[in-house]
Amino acid sequence: MEKILLRNVDAPESHTLAAYRSRGGYRALEKVAREMSPARVIEEVKASGLRGRGGAGFPTGMKWGFVPKDSPKPKYVVCNADESEPGTFKDRLLIEKDPHAIIEGTIIAAYSIGSHTAFIYIRGELAYASQVLQKAIDESYQAGYLGKSILGTGYDLDVVLHRGAGAYICGEETGLLSSLEGGKGWPKVKPPFPATHGLFGCPTVVNNVETLAALPWIIDQGAAQYAALGTEKSKGTKLFSVSGHIRKPGVYEVEMGYPFKRFLEEDCGGVPNGRHLKGVIPGGASMPVLRADEIGEVRMDYESFQAAGTMLGSGGVIVMDETTCMVKAAWNIARFFAHESCGQCSPCREGCHWMEKIFWRVENGQGESADLDLILNISGNIMGNTICPFGDAAAMPAAAFIKKYRAEFEAHIAEKRCVISASG
Amino acid sequence: MLPVLYLAQAEFGYLGTDAIEYVAKIMGVSTARVYGVVTFYTMLNMKPIGRHHIQVCRTLPCALAGAEKITALIKAKLGIDAGETTSDGKFSLLEVECLASCGTGPMMQVNEDYHENLTEERVTEILQSLK
Numbered sequence A: 001m002e003k004i005l006l007r008n009v010d011a012p013e014s015h016t017l018a019a020y021r022s023r024g025g026y027r028a029l030e031k032v033a034r035e036m037s038p039a040r041v042i043e044e045v046k047a048s049g050l051r052g053r054g055g056a057g058f059p060t061g062m063k064w065g066f067v068p069k070d071s072p073k074p075k076y077v078v079c080n081a082d083e084s085e086p087g088t089f090k091d092r093l094l095i096e097k098d099p100h101a102i103i104e105g106t107i108i109a110a111y112s113i114g115s116h117t118a119f120i121y122i123r124g125e126l127a128y129a130s131q132v133l134q135k136a137i138d139e140s141y142q143a144g145y146l147g148k149s150i151l152g153t154g155y156d157l158d159v160v161l162h163r164g165a166g167a168y169i170c171g172e173e174t175g176l177l178s179s180l181e182g183g184k185g186w187p188k189v190k191p192p193f194p195a196t197h198g199l200f201g202c203p204t205v206v207n208n209v210e211t212l213a214a215l216p217w218i219i220d221q222g223a224a225q226y227a228a229l230g231t232e233k234s235k236g237t238k239l240f241s242v243s244g245h246i247r248k249p250g251v252y253e254v255e256m257g258y259p260f261k262r263f264l265e266e267d268c269g270g271v272p273n274g275r276h277l278k279g280v281i282p283g284g285a286s287m288p289v290l291r292a293d294e295i296g297e298v299r300m301d302y303e304s305f306q307a308a309g310t311m312l313g314s315g316g317v318i319v320m321d322e323t324t325c326m327v328k329a330a331w332n333i334a335r336f337f338a339h340e341s342c343g344q345c346s347p348c349r350e351g352c353h354w355m356e357k358i359f360w361r362v363e364n365g366q367g368e369s370a371d372l373d374l375i376l377n378i379s380g381n382i383m384g385n386t387i388c389p390f391g392d393a394a395a396m397p398a399a400a401f402i403k404k405y406r407a408e409f410e411a412h413i414a415e416k417r418c419v420i421s422a423s424g
Numbered sequence B: 001m002l003p004v005l006y007l008a009q010a011e012f013g014y015l016g017t018d019a020i021e022y023v024a025k026i027m028g029v030s031t032a033r034v035y036g037v038v039t040f041y042t043m044l045n046m047k048p049i050g051r052h053h054i055q056v057c058r059t060l061p062c063a064l065a066g067a068e069k070i071t072a073l074i075k076a077k078l079g080i081d082a083g084e085t086t087s088d089g090k091f092s093l094l095e096v097e098c099l100a101s102c103g104t105g106p107m108m109q110v111n112e113d114y115h116e117n118l119t120e121e122r123v124t125e126i127l128q129s130l131k
């Protein structure tokens, strides 16, 4: 398979403008400047079938189309580089190794909606990645790809890099915008959507790093080339970050629709140490776990993961072998959500802490027989009753762990101890 | 707001009452507003921290890779618990959530530097190298 997103990452000095340009970089922007109107760019992206890679999978061209063309307000593009979904480390790779692809994609997006200021919101912990990205932005200004009258078109764009300060919820787009506005990263009720009421109340497009990084290739090679890859509804390629009990962890670029079992066993080398697969979370810690016996027919695209009862999400694949205690794994994830809830909605704020405590007591031999239904009840009461999808993201995996490994949870309660010896 | 708070934290070392009041004054907003922001973000510290701020990731992928052993070793070597600073002010230890290095866990961040694929030997070496 021809690489699209990872086409540059292994090249020497891939993060520099010189290397990027020598490999065809900024050719797409030149094409846009030379011959494409903003409307034409949006049509092209729609035709490519590209969907958002930040987790929700919303069609990118359609999202841009929602931005009002006649608004008197300034418009903004925000690149979401907050990558904090447990199990996900693909955006960091792109930022460190191919920052110019992200910048070029951001310029193309901004041009198409008529925005003159774009922000890249990078998570605060990524100090090295921030330095690389800032240097690339500076290079891009010097080369005339950013600033006044880009490539002589009369179109101006500034890109501002903004560092977060440690809060998972700032990855959620409205939490991110609140943070960028100078406050706590509190999500806002939708609708209205950012496309009409975003940053400082102005029309705003928020796109994930990987989504934006796919744009230069799409414009350069043409939407039809991109749409020829993948399945009917999931076009192109997607990055998957693979971690946990797997022989070859790392970031993989996969054509949508690739068989999941084959991916794990052949591409990633399977579970090491002669052990067996117990379960795998396919889309980051927010997504329901799949049991080993459930992955046989699953393909790596939005529809197939959904049909299997989970979601593609961020593509963070977390692999667990037979030595993993599923109660402890569920507790670990529940602790993450309890720690990261922003606290605005009571079902999420309280429910996440309750679930963490109950998982903890089951793991430590103090669980009661009613505890499992209690968690399912709490999870059910969070779902759909919160301001932002964080609530669902915390509730879904908790319920899935219990439903899929119920016997193991019950054994913990009956024997009043952890029944899995070498729990990770 | 965050860029200003980062500058203030670099200048004052941490964001105590003085720093918060100062930022509120120059930004023209209430102290409560700044306080709210500071308490929201984990990277903004309201207490002094050690010269070497060690943050070990504890989230599932790192936990599967053996993060607990790494944390236990650091606690034993430094004689402090997570959330504490050594009495000489040299080290602080914190357990944190996923730092986007899950494929190379266990991992920790010391100040701004990432250390990945940690083993007990490697951690011992790193601790010894920190002055």
Ligand SMILES: Cc1cc2nc3c(=O)[nH]c(=O)nc-3n(C[C@H](O)[C@H](O)[C@H](O)COP(=O)(O)O)c2cc1C
Residues within 6 Å of the ligand: A051, A052, A053, A054, A055, A056, A057, A058, A060, A080, A081, A082, A083, A084, A085, A168, A169, A170, A171, A172, A173, A174, A206, A207, A208, A209, A211, A212, A388, A389, A390, A393
């Ligand atoms: C709790 C939560 C956390 C999220 N974290 C991220 C993140 O770290 N990075 C990201 O790009 N999108 C994240 N998203 C998705 C964003 O809200 C948004 O959908 C995305 O940035 C839109 O870009 P896309 O259409 O290109 O995917 C998160 C969503 C939720 C509900």
Ligand code: SF4
Residues within 6 Å of the ligand: A169, A186, A187, A340, A341, A342, A343, A344, A345, A346, A348, A349, A386, A387, A388, A389, A390, A391
């Ligand atoms: S669902 Fe949770 S994270 Fe989202 S706004 Fe409500 S309290 Fe905050």
Ligand code: FES
Residues within 6 Å of the ligand: A086, A087, A088, B057, B058, B059, B060, B061, B062, B063, B097, B098, B099, B100, B101, B102, B103, B105, B107
């Ligand atoms: S789980 Fe440790 S870096 Fe992601």
